[in-house]
Amino acid sequence: MRAHLHENWRDIPAQARGCAAALGNFDGVHLGHAQLVHTLRETRPDLPLAVVTFDPHPREVFRPQDPPFRLTLPDERFAALAALGVQHVFQIQFDEAFSLMPAERFVEDVLSNALGLRHVACGPDFAFGHRRGGTVSFLAERCGELGMGFTSVPVLADTAGPYSSTRIRRLLQEGYPDRAAKELGRSWSIRGAVQHGDKRGRLLGFPTANIALGRHLEPARGVYAVTVRLPNGQTRQGVANIGRRPTINDGQESRLEVNLFDYEGDLYGQTLSVALHSMLRAEKRFNGLDALKEQISQDAQAARAVLNAELAGQ
Structure with missing residues (x-):
């Protein structure tokens, strides 16, 4: 099934509503991200599988002086998510105005009203909203109140610790692409x-x-x-x-x-x-x-x- 990219969260077609969505930046779409997506699919196999992500990465907005750090730009990230079986990618434009949105408004206005999600999943360290004021526990509570299911997925780890985009960046900068x-x-x-x-x-x-x-x-x-x-x-x-x-x-x-x-x-x-x-x-x-x-x-x-x-x- 072909994946669909949606870049305007305020204008989502009816056929893209009612999904189960994983939330995050998904830079690299590594095995930890894949674990999140697979767990969501197993939890809600009855719903279309989606991802809610952002571009540019918040760090690019708040720290524009930093050297480039992205593992995957939107096209490559979309292809990697599609390969995992994701059917809808909701790519939200992250800018200064969006960064000022309170966590409450993000859950109600974006996830519930605009996207019409029926289930949400994220990792235990996911934070959102103005000044990252939204916590996983807050998200779980508001999802329940708004009639959306919620799953917190434990991080995938090995003997070196959790899989992360930061760890992968370090390996590439040290010359270990393998x-x-x-x-x-x-x-x-x-x-x-x-x-x-x-x-x-x-x-x-x-x-x-x-x-x-x-x-x-x-x-x-x-x-x-x-x-x-x-x-x-x-x-x-x-x-x-x-x-x-x-x-x-x-x-x-x-x-x-x-x-x-x-x-x-x-x-x-x-x-x-x-x-x-x-x-x-x-x-x-x-x-x-x-x-x-x-x-x-x-x-x-x-x-x-x-x-x-x-x-x-x-």
């Missing part, structure tokens, strides 16, 4: 439109698709074995560099440059989803373009070996 993938339930991906670059990759014999990191978290700078999902749904293997290209003294902001193996075609303007599988080496400066070209060739061979081994082990 370990992050185990907590996400899939490889971490950067989705974005291919932009024109300076064509240096083509001159080196390794043409690259250039994608700005934008609001995405910047993982450890270096070279990665990746797979790339094309707009037509095909997936290709490749090797990618994330960083500032010190050998050519680029000096600009970090970017993602990916070389798709055995691919010919114009990708400019198209949206790609680049999944990081393994970090091959850290970013470094080389003594000239010839040394860089030789290293890129070695990186491509290493990436093929890693990806083929991973494929064989499935």
